Amino acid sequence: MTGSDQHILVIGAGQAGLQAAETLRSNGFEGRISLYGDEPYAPYHRPPLSKAWLTEKIDERQLTIRDISALERKGILLRTGSVIEAIDPHARSARVSDGSLVHWSGLVLATGATPRRLPGSESSKAVHVLRSRRDATEIAERLQHCAREGRPIIIIGGGFIGLEVAASARKLGLDVTIVEAASRLLERVLSSDLSQWYADLHRSRGTKLLIGAQVSNIEPVGPDQAIVHFADGRSVQAGLVLTGIGVIPNDGLARKAGIECDNGIVVDDCCRTSVPNIVAAGDCTVRRLPDGAKIRLESVQNAVEQGRSAALALLGKEKPFTETPWFWSDQYGIKLQIAGLSHGADTWVRRGESSESGFSIFHFKQDRLIAVDSVNAVKDHMLARRVIGTSAAPTIEQVQDARFDLFTLRSKSA
């Protein structure tokens, strides 16, 4: 699919969609490329939205990944504020919300995900989720409002989004409570000792934690406050309630078009869907692994790598996505970086003292290194990304031996 009479439609102008569009162009696709986004902006970076965007005065253009004019120069037509309502894989067309019909020869679905909400709270000015630039701008305004009025804020969900917003809100001097339903913070991604370390960190910075607390409902109060009611009968009033309790992949368009979905658009390791000439990338996908298991990754890296794979698959240059997954989070200026997936690990080993000056937790499964969580230890993280899954990975004994220089393994991996 490289001829100049072809048209590839990319639905979703986030990190994955942008990457797909640019990869098509840089790999010899000469036809038309259209990038449709439902937000009113050119593609922008989401990671700063829970951090600097909330605490500093940032020029909004600094979030931009690519200006519309830069895309134009590459022959990529960006349509902002455009919602695709339906796709037809047989007619190879898509219906836009303005009623027009777009024909395509190849389709990239990069529709992202939508934050989960708790019922009954959609209409209150005090209750928010954080996904888009608009969400973040409203939250930033609420935080300022709460600071002026001396109102506390409540964050439901002790995952990355919740913890990062908590850290930002503390930086602004607000009274912050984090509510986590599970028995510890970041339960899905961190080992229990590191969860504890993060709990201690947040407490030491003045954030209150309610762990194992079940929210029963959120009740709007007046125009701009809300009460969080707990299952045990307690309740707390706040000027801002942020729910950061995970996302739902936007797979509705695909499902209605008969494309296989299972809590996300099912793709193989080259980002092909169940329908020829339709690929998918980023948060909207769930990837089927060679052993049949399915995995959902929500990260910038996944969006970028899958965007690239998806574009190449449409061009018949399949490039399986095999990189070690990685993630990061910034809280109170402390950098957490995760390489690999620690799920299923049976042994972990810490390198360095558990302090802000830097340490890492190495996770092993049946003596093989599968993941490394690094706190203020950039070098460990970069090494881990190189060696996980290769013959250069350290053994348990090497990691345990404080005198063994792990960085000698870099040359082995090169």
Next chain:
Amino acid sequence: MVAITYVEPSGSKVEINVKEGWNLMQAAVANGVEGIVAECGGSCVCATCHVYIDPERLAELPPPSEDELELLEDVKAERKPNSRLSCQVKANESLLGLIVTIPECQT
């Protein structure tokens, strides 16, 4: 505005007026300068916005942080004494006319 010249991997030169306070990565990627990936969007965690600074003017820049130095050890293209991560260099008047060369690969 600070005029900065970027030399793309192909050798093409692009001059961009960078707003003071913006970092060199933000201005480059927003304007579609080729060769900078900036996967992490400027959080200093990924080493994919590697550039070479005009050696004669390197000393005019604030020195790299420890994190940046550690990431520079892992850049894909050759690391040189004038290697920097462009997301960690903020534009100010003193950088007027700076030439920044982008290596041929980032990942």
